Amino acid sequence: MTITKTSDGRVLVTDDEPGIREDLADYLSNLGYEVATAADAAGALDRLSQAEYDVLLLDDMLPDETGLDTLPRLLDLYPDLSVIMMTGYPTIKSVIAAMRRGACDFVVKPFELNELKTAVERAARRSRWHSGRTVTDSHRPEPTV
């Protein structure tokens, strides 16, 4: 199926820190993504039940449940979703857990915005590939961050 769309993909940013949510949402919107935000795991599940997303940016330290604990449940419900784990406290164990639970990427805070941009692009491509969709959009705004 070929779809024509007006953005580079839909991204859900889940982080309990409002400043991070807003900064990431602004940055990704400027890159051409449609962005929604959630402050916790329940909020993310709620958002995902209401609309289709290509990429989920998922902080590990959420107030209601860790991102890593939420991850398998999310992917059971939305197997085509590409999940990028984010954490300020990375351990080898947490990266391995993310890998085994199906995350497609792992970014360590604080990160360079360019690193995030690359990760989201890769994740969006993966998601489209998994769902068998082709994107035909030619207007990609220049990043303005």
Add this chain to the structure above:
Amino acid sequence: MEHPSILVVDDELLIRDLLYDFFQGQGWEIAVAESGEKALEILREKKVDVLLTDLRMPSMDGMVLTSQVRREYPNLPVVIMTGYPSVDSAVSALRARVADYITKPFSVNDLYKRVESHLRSQEEGTE
């Protein structure tokens, strides 16, 4: 899969021997290589169901081997084992879509369970 095949890549003879005996005892077909270069030669010659590779090896290391394998055999599950784990190398492995990242020392039985589960997932995915 009746007789799955595994390629074990490690520059340490002791590990190669240990895994050779173990997987053979489980009825697997096993090939071993002491370097990434040798592993690529073997992959070109015979069918392999799972690749198990050490990370730190002289000349071609496990990540370089993995990248090459990803290009040439995109569906081959790769399991990394390392005695020098780090967040950076685990993240690189995740991004390279390896099936697993196992730290040394490991229990051979645990390793076997993980390798077997990835092989099963691969089979289910291709059915």
